[in-house]
Structure formats: C-alpha cells, structure tokens
Amino acid sequence: MNTADLHMLTGAYVLHALSPEEHGEFERHLRACPSCAQEVRELAATAGKLAAAVETTAPDGLKPRVMARIATERQEPPVVARQARRVNRLGRRAVPRLVLAACVAAAAAFGGIALWQHQQAEDARAQAQRAEQRADELTAVLAAxxxxxxxxxxxxxxxxxxxxxxxxxxxxxxxxxxxxxxxxxxxxxxxxxxxxxxxxxxxxxxxxxxxxxxxxxxxxxxxxxxxxxxxxxxxxxxxxxxxxxxxxx
Known part of the structure; x- marks a missing residue:
C-alpha cells in the first residue's frame, strides 16, 4: 500500500473498519504523519460526540403505575333507596360537603402524581446534563x-x-x-x-x-x-x- 492510499484511511481507522494488516500499517504511518494524526483526532472527536448522545424517554411502566394509583382511590358506592332516605334526612347541606371531600381527595391524588412526574422529569434532566458533560469531556480528550x-x-x-x-x-x-x-x-x-x-x-x-x-x-x-x-x-x-x-x- 502506497502513502497516498494510507492518507485515505483516517475515517476507516476511527471507525475500526480496517483489517488487522491495514490497521498495523496505518498506525505506523500515523506516527510519522502529523496531518493524518490531526485528522484522526478530529474524526474521533466527532464520532465520540455522536456515540455519547443520550435520548431521554418516559420511564417504563409509567402508565401501569398511574392506572394502579387511580384504582386505589375510593369511589362513592351507588345510592340505594335506604341511602337516599338517609341523604334526605341529612338535608341538602350534606351534599356540598360530600362533593368538597371528593374534590379534596381527587386533588390530593392527582397532586401526588404530578409531584412524582415532576421528580421524574428532574431526574431525567439531571441525567441528560451529566451525559452531556461526559460527552464534552470525552471530546476534549480526543481533541487534546x-x-x-x-x-x-x-x-x-x-x-x-x-x-x-x-x-x-x-x-x-x-x-x-x-x-x-x-x-x-x-x-x-x-x-x-x-x-x-x-x-x-x-x-x-x-x-x-x-x-x-x-x-x-x-x-x-x-x-x-x-x-x-x-x-x-x-x-x-x-x-x-x-x-x-x-x-x-
């Protein structure tokens, strides 16, 4: 393989796509060729940045956990004749109190879910920031x-x-x-x-x-x-x- 061919192997070298024989020959060339060494560092920095990219997705099992939480919230039983007469004896003022209690319970339940979701989002954001920091450090090493x-x-x-x-x-x-x-x-x-x-x-x-x-x-x-x-x-x-x-x- 002549020198002109070796100059064309920087990309394949960074991607580990060379045969063992080509890899050894190119590494010997790399020690004596500053321009190829610089190009390898630049290409490796780009490959490292792409390899370290992180995509944050919703946690597995989020929907089942939310549905299970909803299922544990107590529901009002159906009103039968005896319960209807009891409501009449309590008077109309009892009904708003029951509605208020239901609203408070619902607010507490969904408030807890919202807080949990907020914490999950904060954790994902922190994880993404750590991954980005490590990607920057990785790139800095490759480009040093x-x-x-x-x-x-x-x-x-x-x-x-x-x-x-x-x-x-x-x-x-x-x-x-x-x-x-x-x-x-x-x-x-x-x-x-x-x-x-x-x-x-x-x-x-x-x-x-x-x-x-x-x-x-x-x-x-x-x-x-x-x-x-x-x-x-x-x-x-x-x-x-x-x-x-x-x-x-």
Missing amino acids: PDAVVSGGELADGARATVVVSRSRNQAVFAASGMPEPPAGSVYQLWYDDEGAMRPAGLMDPSQTAQVLLMDGPLDGATGMGVTVEPAGGSPQPTSAPVALMSFPA
Missing part, C-alpha cells in the same frame, strides 16, 4: 493536542482503541465487535497502576460497539485492562482479563 492513540485486536475478533491525554489526566476507551458477556455479567474497565488494578467504569452489556470516557483520573497508570465481572462491577478483578493494553508513552 497531546492525545496519543493505541489499538489492538481482542478475543473473538473484537477491536479496541485507547486514547490518552496526559495534560487532561484522562483516557477514552473505544471497542467494536465485543461479544455479549454471560447473563448477569458486565465488562469492567480497569486502570493498571503498575500491576495494581483500579476500577475505571463499566461497559453496556447490550452494546457491541462503544466509546467511553474512563472513570477517574489517569494519574500514573501505565495501561488498562478489561474483565468480565458480576452486574454492577467489582472493587477488584475477579476473572482473568479479556484484554490488557499498555498506554502509549
């Missing part, structure tokens, strides 16, 4: 002037790339073709502090391709690892790593 890229092939044909920015003290991990972990398990990322593993975030087990801002500061980490852990993650690795990658110097 000192960002360096390293990649490799994992088991089962999956590919992984890590981008490290020492100036921002952060790292970004991207993977494609990840097989689904066993039921009840999740892929967990780790910083490798010269052999001591430090938690760095969880991958979404339902996604085969992801771009993640690794949790926590880079600090003195010399590499990273990926293990399969119980859902929710572990404080320390409990399985052999499915991937170990050294951070570029």
Whole structure:
C-alpha cells in the first residue's frame, strides 16, 4: 500500500473498519504523519460526540403505575333507596360537603402524581446534563493536542482503541465487535497502576460497539485492562482479563 492510499484511511481507522494488516500499517504511518494524526483526532472527536448522545424517554411502566394509583382511590358506592332516605334526612347541606371531600381527595391524588412526574422529569434532566458533560469531556480528550492513540485486536475478533491525554489526566476507551458477556455479567474497565488494578467504569452489556470516557483520573497508570465481572462491577478483578493494553508513552 502506497502513502497516498494510507492518507485515505483516517475515517476507516476511527471507525475500526480496517483489517488487522491495514490497521498495523496505518498506525505506523500515523506516527510519522502529523496531518493524518490531526485528522484522526478530529474524526474521533466527532464520532465520540455522536456515540455519547443520550435520548431521554418516559420511564417504563409509567402508565401501569398511574392506572394502579387511580384504582386505589375510593369511589362513592351507588345510592340505594335506604341511602337516599338517609341523604334526605341529612338535608341538602350534606351534599356540598360530600362533593368538597371528593374534590379534596381527587386533588390530593392527582397532586401526588404530578409531584412524582415532576421528580421524574428532574431526574431525567439531571441525567441528560451529566451525559452531556461526559460527552464534552470525552471530546476534549480526543481533541487534546497531546492525545496519543493505541489499538489492538481482542478475543473473538473484537477491536479496541485507547486514547490518552496526559495534560487532561484522562483516557477514552473505544471497542467494536465485543461479544455479549454471560447473563448477569458486565465488562469492567480497569486502570493498571503498575500491576495494581483500579476500577475505571463499566461497559453496556447490550452494546457491541462503544466509546467511553474512563472513570477517574489517569494519574500514573501505565495501561488498562478489561474483565468480565458480576452486574454492577467489582472493587477488584475477579476473572482473568479479556484484554490488557499498555498506554502509549
């Protein structure tokens, strides 16, 4: 492959669409070509922004919960002849009181539902703000002037790339073709502090391709690892790593 062809592979490289041979040849070219390195950072920043986009939807089961709440509100029984005579004995002034009580009960019930819905909306808004902040941080790492890229092939044909920015003290991990972990398990990322593993975030087990801002500061980490852990993650690795990658110097 000549140099002109290599200049055309920046997009495919960012999207992990190169063969292992092309990937290795392009990475060697990347170390000697500042213009391609800059284009890769810009394309990776755009891909990261798109991958981190979050759409907030109504919570699952909202309608059944609201309908169940309505079903628990007490209804007035039908008026039979004996009850009708009792109402007549109470006089007309009792009827407005019954109507008022029903209105108060309805207001309380729907007021509680409205408050719950408001809290749900606030939670969703806060979640979206956190996701947007992480997307901005991810993009900043990918676009950092000192960002360096390293990649490799994992088991089962999956590919992984890590981008490290020492100036921002952060790292970004991207993977494609990840097989689904066993039921009840999740892929967990780790910083490798010269052999001591430090938690760095969880991958979404339902996604085969992801771009993640690794949790926590880079600090003195010399590499990273990926293990399969119980859902929710572990404080320390409990399985052999499915991937170990050294951070570029």
